[in-house]
Amino acid sequence: MRTGERCSPRTEDAGSSLAEVGSSPTGNAYQPTTAVPEDTHWMQHALVLAERACNEDDEIPVGAVVVDAEGQVIGEGWNRNIAECDPSAHAEIVAMRRAGRAVGNHRLVGCTLYVTLEPCAMCAMAAVHARIARVVFGAFDPKTGAAGSVFDLLADPRHNHRVAVVAGVLADECGQRLRQYFRGKRAGVGTGAAGADGEGPFPTGQTCG
Numbered sequence: 001m002r003t004g005e006r007c008s009p010r011t012e013d014a015g016s017s018l019a020e021v022g023s024s025p026t027g028n029a030y031q032p033t034t035a036v037p038e039d040t041h042w043m044q045h046a047l048v049l050a051e052r053a054c055n056e057d058d059e060i061p062v063g064a065v066v067v068d069a070e071g072q073v074i075g076e077g078w079n080r081n082i083a084e085c086d087p088s089a090h091a092e093i094v095a096m097r098r099a100g101r102a103v104g105n106h107r108l109v110g111c112t113l114y115v116t117l118e119p120c121a122m123c124a125m126a127a128v129h130a131r132i133a134r135v136v137f138g139a140f141d142p143k144t145g146a147a148g149s150v151f152d153l154l155a156d157p158r159h160n161h162r163v164a165v166v167a168g169v170l171a172d173e174c175g176q177r178l179r180q181y182f183r184g185k186r187a188g189v190g191t192g193a194a195g196a197d198g199e200g201p202f203p204t205g206q207t208c209g
């Protein structure tokens with residue numbers, strides 16, 4: 001399935017001119033679907049976590065952070081699939097698991113999930129189940145993105161809960177980091193399991209298939 005018709009327009013200007021995806025969700029207090037000033041700050045934080053995926057675990061550099069309604073970090077994560085032998089250990093899942101433990105609740109009501117790459121279907125649905133209020137992502141994933149690029153799960157009106165989405169915050173930085181990683185893999189640096197295939201904008205970071 002190629003990029004869907006509902007794919008959000010790209011932005012070349014990191015941190016500004018942000019695409020809106022989704023709408024004010026049902027059953028969720030109003031959440032902005034355009035970037036607010038702190039979004040850039042938290043995306044930079046997620047980028048630092050993405051570096052840990054690459055530097056500490058030689059995994060695809062995707063980072064995620066969950067911030068509660070008071071602006072406190074309650075969960076951080078980066079890709080840990082290989083290290084954990086866990087197909088579900090995407091950065092978002094790791095961050096949401098930690099956040100759930102931190103607050104003692106499987107619902108993360110009022111929280112924002114920041115992630116450097118558009119969530120896949122698994123992570124998008126986990127965000128819906130967790131009642132995440134907003135998802136803010138960096139680079140688009142034209143192969144498996146589930147926040148508008150291929151699927152639009154976060155804004156699907158059939159869910160009881162919809163998640164406000166802000167797309168493309170620091171998209172260039174996030175995408176460049178992924179491209180750099182895959183270029184390194186193609187050049188034979190390391191033998192990570194992540195795709196050395198594909199010539200798209202970047203080989204999909206968190207391939208789910």
Ligand code: ZN
Pocket residue numbers: 090092119120121122123124206
């Ligand atoms: Zn995912």
